């Protein structure tokens with residue numbers, strides 16, 4: 001039953017590549033809406049009502065490549081999700097939105113922004129999510145200070161619209177100034193973001209879309225979006241999100257470059273398909289799989305449940321049917337930052353990269369500093385403490401005499417008392433580790449895409465994580481545990497979640 005529907009969708013996508021005519025119902029002007037307002041797919045496909053129509057100065061013309069004249073205009077979007085996402089990042093996301101969590105001394109999102117800022121031609125960056133506006137205010141101020149030539153704006157979805165739904169909802173803002181193309185970066189990705197290489201491939205192939213891909217071990221490939229491509233031409237032949245059986249070990253890195261003239265019509269087609277088949281509900285992530293089937297009549301009258309449109313499930317496979325979708329395979333590092341534990345390998349990868357680039361930010365190697373190590377300037381480190389490799393120490397943290405820390409993140413205001421040992425762990429904000437205590441996880445290979453290990457037949461977190469304001473008493477050993485905020489550990493504990 002699937003094939004005829006897909007064929008029809010493709011036809012829609014292919015016949016929809018002409019620039020929109022603002023006067024027709026087919027291309028509504030739709031712009032930023034108050035948070036509380038929800039729209040149905042049907043509404044999206046109809047002309048905007050007067051209250052929601054963008055001013056005429058915002059008239060939407062999707063640029064035709066080669067017709068905009070002069071150098072191509074490129075923008076970037078960082079997808080950050082919202083408070084209902086990042087649940088696997090608990091307990092660390094209980095106190096801070098995941099994109100703002102610091103790895104290698106910088107918020108996760110800042111690594112994305114830094115990569116975007118290295119692309120000379122980008123002058124406008126959108127952070128798209130459904131967190132409160134205030135969440136990214138300081139981050140955006142910092143970006144504007146360090147990169148005054150780049151405009152950074154937060155665009156808030158009134159509810160989770162999915163990785164493609166948010167782009168479509170804010171298409172007026174993205175299309176303003178008639179950009180030829182724009183990058184989309186998932187904020188929860190750790191990689192070297194070879195954006196310039198993606199741009200080169202885009203131009204070389206006269207592409208409509210580029211996806212960044214990486215090879216993973218065969219046995220973990222089905223946990224990701226899988227790409228079947230032509231090795232010679234790099235054309236994407238087939239894309240399946242988390243396939244049931246192995247089709248390829250080349251997987252989606254969550255970094256894209258889209259031609260504006262191609263992506264919006266594709267999303268529009270997907271929305272139309274959704275409107276035509278209202279009973280198939282798409283959810284923004286796998287955490288809602290249990291409720292993936294919606295009985296007839298269960299849709300809200302306003303169709304809100306149907307608004308989620310995801311690049312991975314709803315768009316990429318159709319793009320693969322067009323001839324202009326290519327993959328850039330990166331041989332450099334790549335990891336997702338999904339679980340809290342995955343912040344430790346991400347920290348190691350970004351620190352290693354900073355070390356290779358001889359970043360001034362890193363602590364100078366010495367007998368007691370085994371690089372790479374990041375120490376915030378306000379942290380106090382006893383000279384007899386031995387740190388590294390792959391350690392980040394946050395602001396105002398205090399590290400006592402004889403302490404040993406390796407492969408770990410110590411967050412703001414934490415204190416590690418003398419002779420304690422911290423390995424493969426994250427020590428939460430304001431937490432206290434007693435003298436001679438031992439807090440440790442289990443090493444997993446850095447390129448392994450999982451942070452769990454099997455202990456005594458049970459799958460446990462390989463990284464030990466202490467939430468905010470936890471305390472470990474003197475001489476206590478904590479091994480492979482996740483500890484929720486404000487807990488006091490007075491006895492040895494292993495392979496447990498402490499609630």
Ligand code: GTP
Pocket residue numbers: 079080081082085086128129130157159160161162163166186187188189254284285286287338
């Ligand atoms: P799974 O990997 O399928 O479990 O889902 P996930 O929610 O963990 O991640 P997903 O691959 O769906 O999301 C990729 C990126 O897009 C992450 O940075 C998310 O924060 C972001 N994202 C996911 N859903 C939305 C959404 O509805 N709106 C916006 N703006 N961003 C989203």
